[in-house]
Amino acid sequence: MPAASPDSRRRGTTASLRSLTENARFAAQLAWRADRRSLLQVLMAQLVSALGLLVVLLLVRHAIGGALPAVGGGPASGPQQRWLIPLLAGMVALGTGAGVLRVIAAARQRILAVKVDQYAVAQVLRAANRAELAEFEDPVFHDRLQRAVFASRSQPTMVVTALIGALQAVLTVGAVGAVFALTVWWLFPLALLSTLPTLQASRKERSAGYDLHHSLSENRRARQYLERLLTGRDEAKEIRSLGLGSTLRNRWSQQFRQEIEQVEDMHRAHVRRKITARLSGDLMTASVIAAMWWLVSVEAIGLPTAITALVGLWQISLRMQMIGALLNGLGESVLYLQDLRSFGMAPDGADAPQRPAEQGAFVALQADSVGFSYPGSAAPALKGVDVTLRAGEIVALVGVNGSGKTTLAKILAGLYRPSHGRLEFNGQPDPDPEQLRRTSAVVFQDFVRYKLPAVDNITYGRPEAQPDRERAALAAEHAGAHAFLTRLPDGYDTVLSKEFSEGSDLSLGQWQRLALARAFYRDSDFVVLDEPTASLDPQAEADLFGHIRELFAGRTVLLITHRFANVREADRIYVLDAGRIVEQGDHDCLLAADGMYARLYRLQAEAYQDAYVPGQAAGAAVAQKL
Incomplete structure (x- = not known):
């Protein structure tokens, strides 16, 4: 396969923090335009969940502080013990509320995902429709189009979902950080440092994955074409007549093997780095736990504070791992969105059909x-x-x-x-x-040959106007198509393809008459x-x-x-x-x-x-x- 263009190879390696931020903002704008109501509801749910975690951690600290005297052999009742049951009940209530909130947020997020997908794909279709015809003769344009189509399908949704998850994780880290600020503030920076090796390894893998995506653009386009040949109705007769099936499948498999080999090489290079980063982070976390244990043993801090801090450390570790995983997927998807942005986005309604010039305009x-x-x-x-x-x-x-x-x-x-x-x-x-x-x-x-009702094949000559069946029939008569169209099972409403239920096909000569009828209808x-x-x-x-x-x-x-x-x-x-x-x-x-x-x-x-x-x-x- 031909090598990827220099531009394709350059984008992933030169992706800066600024471009990542701009693309993430672009994804947020897509979500806002697609369904701002659902987006606001999901964001509000994440904020409330983070605040709920902050309250739960504080309640845990008080609950442990209230329970310890009894555990140590002190009085069985007292002010702290009397508040223990209400505190636990409050924690249960908060957990129930958080669960209900997650269910609602998940439903709104799924609705948002569908709407973002629809909006992003529509933008690519608009941009492709606005492209000059000569651009379709350029293989570089087809690579850009293929990458934009890939980026528009699920990638914006993945970015928005990841951004929401990352926001939740950040808010959670912020809530835990607030608890640390009230207890052992000096532990918070150490907890964050333990996650840096994993984040750095994820960043390098993300850039490598994006570079690989660009280098495989033409390979994937070629495979898609081979797939159309092997599955297309119009191509089936010749492929079987020539016995081309195995030849085309072998070529498809050969090109797919190229991608598999490159994907294996990339991940093999990054697995060792990710394992090393994870072990380094966990070793630092273990050191923090050991230091906390020593501080308790020398009575530098109380046991309730230590337990609360360790719970917070555990939460930070989980959330930072989540952020790392999200950033790994998010960063690659955000880079893909650069392909969507660079392909060109049109304002809503920019693809409205244009009105043909009135009769007599040509001199x-x-x-x-x-x-x-x-x-x-x-x-x-x-x-x-x-x-x-x-x-x-x-x-x-x-x-x-x-x-x-x-x-x-x-x-x-x-x-x-x-x-x-x-x-x-x-x-x-x-x-x-x-x-x-x-x-x-x-x-x-x-x-x-539009695989649509016959009347649409004619009235598409003037897509800006309401279809006129009488005018369509007159155009068909001028083109010599009216007689055979009326003999179809549903007349002008018959779908012209055997690929659809109750559809009918036409001979090549009949299709050409239909194309002439479309020109007559355009007038x-x-x-x-x-x-x-x-x-x-x-x-x-x-x-x-x-x-x-x-x-x-x-x-x-x-x-x-x-x-x-x-x-x-x-x-x-x-x-x-x-x-x-x-x-x-x-x-x-x-x-x-x-x-x-x-x-x-x-x-x-x-x-x-x-x-x-x-x-x-x-x-x-x-x-x-x-």
């Missing part, structure tokens, strides 16, 4: 010396292209595969920004790509048709191109096709070769010029002229005999 669109290079590509896809489209025209782009036709169409439709040169729309230079997208309707050669002034009949039968293809001016009356049409017979009626034809416009004109002018267009046109025409005609072979045989 002219011109490309002036436009060039374009795909990310990471050594050669440009387009070089110095000049194209003009005017309202109501049918303009065709033709050329061999890889000549840049589809790339140019995507630039004109606002899906790519030119790397060089500029566009001019309705006399305005450098139009906003969003404006071009609102003005256009594009039918791609590799159109999307834009500028229509881009990229091989719109590639999956249609010859009769359907002839019907579409025979009525293209009628079907798209008043609109500007940019037509991309390999079949030169379909562009003869175009107002203007541009011939592309290796990313450049080499010829332009109408059909007759280009034939008369006897250039690339004429040569390709004759090649296709000869293929049809040389086709087999029934009776010719028999006639030739008879002629030979004569």
Whole structure:
């Protein structure tokens, strides 16, 4: 697998305390935006629990102080002994209240977790939707997207949960520290020092885990793709036909073994460090206990104070171990949130569908010396292209595969920004790509087949408006799809996939008609048709191109096709070769010029002229005999 990018390797090792703090604050903001009510309730529960522990420790000290005289053989009753039972009852009541509070807080925390997950994933989907189309050609972008998706799923919830747990632990340590301040204040710093080795070991393991996560980004993306191949419905037929199953599984296993080996190496390196840190901390704690025992024996402190201090030390040790474990998971998750933050977060509602431009908005669109290079590509896809489209025209782009036709169409439709040169729309230079997208309707050669009801496949042409079934039926009629849609089990409400209950599938040609219906429903002034009949039968293809001016009356049409017979009626034809416009004109002018267009046109025409005609072979045989 290719090595991780320098940026990927650098982030984990250079993660500073400031970045950890900012990412933790970011997680808290996510929780606040997702469900502030639940967050406040959980935080209040933690605060009350910490205060309850403080009260319990003080009650323990008084209870022990009251019980000791009786244990030492003193009077069986007295002021201290009379208060012993109420103190114990109060401790039981506090424990009961704390238990009820934990149940309520746990329920609110689970609700908060679900809402934070939903909110974080929605933010990633918004950011992915806002990304420029050209970014999807960049493997670095896909690594960032994959890490952002990983970070959005459960990671914010883990951080919020860990922060809440850490807050509870900190509050508990604070409560115990208050008890120490009232009894043996000098013991508190020693108790904290005993936890430092564990915290430091956890920090180093956390950074190593994050670095490993970044280095494996592309490996995981490749595995996910192999998993889709092995489990996808559309891929199943070819994989079984070629017998590719074991080959793909072996490749998947090989790449998974790479991750397993790296994970083993990382944890093997940190296990010894963590064991050493734990033993060091426990040794320091044992030293504190021994010192406390000696102080009691020389009567430097009383036994109730010593017992209370040791209980507090035990609580601090437990809570600091909890904080260490939480920080270990929290720190790694917080670092992952950097991927979520850097991918880009949008304000709520930023992904609302845009309204397409009104009819008649398209006057002219011109490309002036436009060039374009795909990310990471050594050669440009387009070089110095000049194209003009005017309202109501049918303009065709033709050329061999890889000549840049589809790339140019995507630039004109606002899906790519030119790397060089500029566009001019309705006399305005450098139009906003969003404006071009609102003005256009594009039918791609590799159109999307939405596994949703048929009516949605059509009305998604105008997602900003309420679906109009009558308009959808009219668009389907124009595209030749109405007849077969009405024959489906639930008509236009049939889900178009056998993967769902009572769903139905369509042939590839029927899917292409549905994509055309979506373009008709959008009703834009500028229509881009990229091989719109590639999956249609010859009769359907002839019907579409025979009525293209009628079907798209008043609109500007940019037509991309390999079949030169379909562009003869175009107002203007541009011939592309290796990313450049080499010829332009109408059909007759280009034939008369006897250039690339004429040569390709004759090649296709000869293929049809040389086709087999029934009776010719028999006639030739008879002629030979004569």
